[in-house]
Amino acid sequence: GNSVTQMEGPVTLSEEAFLTINCTYTATGYPSLFWYVQYPGEGLQLLLKATKADDKGSNKGFEATYRKETTSFHLEKGSVQVSDSAVYFCALGFSGGYQKVTFGIGTKLQVIP
Amino acid sequence: SAVISQKPSRDICQRGTSLTIQCQVDSQVTMMFWYRQQPGQSLTLIATANQGSEATYESGFVIDKFPISRPNLTFSTLTVSNMSPEDSSIYLCSVDPGQGARETQYFGPGTRLLVL
Numbered sequence: 001g002n003s004v005t006q007m008e009g010p011v012t013l014s015e016e017a018f019l020t021i022n023c024t025y026t027a028t029g030y031p032s033l034f035w036y037v038q039y040p041g042e043g044l045q046l047l048l049k050a051t052k053a054d055d056k057g058s059n060k061g062f063e064a065t066y067r068k069e070t071t072s073f074h075l076e077k078g079s080v081q082v083s084d085s086a087v088y089f090c091a092l093g094f095s096g097g098y099q100k101v102t103f104g105i106g107t108k109l110q111v112i113p
Numbered sequence: 114s115a116v117i118s119q120k121p122s123r124d125i126c127q128r129g130t131s132l133t134i135q136c137q138v139d140s141q142v143t144m145m146f147w148y149r150q151q152p153g154q155s156l157t158l159i160a161t162a163n164q165g166s167e168a169t170y171e172s173g174f175v176i177d178k179f180p181i182s183r184p185n186l187t188f189s190t191l192t193v194s195n196m197s198p199e200d201s202s203i204y205l206c207s208v209d210p211g212q213g214a215r216e217t218q219y220f221g222p223g224t225r226l227l228v229l
Binding site for chain 1 (some may be wrong): 119154155156158161205207217218219220221222223
């Protein structure tokens, strides 16, 4: 079956530090890949996505590249802010009549001033 | 995109009672999904609700415990029946607007349920 593995948290960084959250996947076929973010007390929001190999998704200074050869979709940001403190979920899904999204366990990021 | 609202946003319930969660979308969508997010864990799909047909439940979830209604293309309800403390979770609805070949899902803000 399909699965998503992402690094365990929590991750604690100082403001302006570089962020990497690792994500690898196992899937049959060619999934789309997503990063969702969940801010404290809120639901999930789509942060970025990539639909095919070598695509780079980017948003709000975050980016991730769909690497088919390493089955990875690592999330990066060059300089984190306190407002980036949240839980980040890597996910995969498929197009078609029924899109079931598979989520990773989530990585909590805490950015300290 | 789609804007999704849920009611209630949170609730504290007694063991053995039931709670119905409402999900409203600002546009017509074919597919709606209900997820559970237990404390410190990822999202688990409970069921898929298509308008005009019975909901499709994932392994480990049954209709008697989580009955779902989908009366039209903008609304759905999930009932958590005969609750126990193990049902304490965040319940999220999401929709797949299906606007493109690989469109993503949009999530509501969630309903935070605590069962005592």
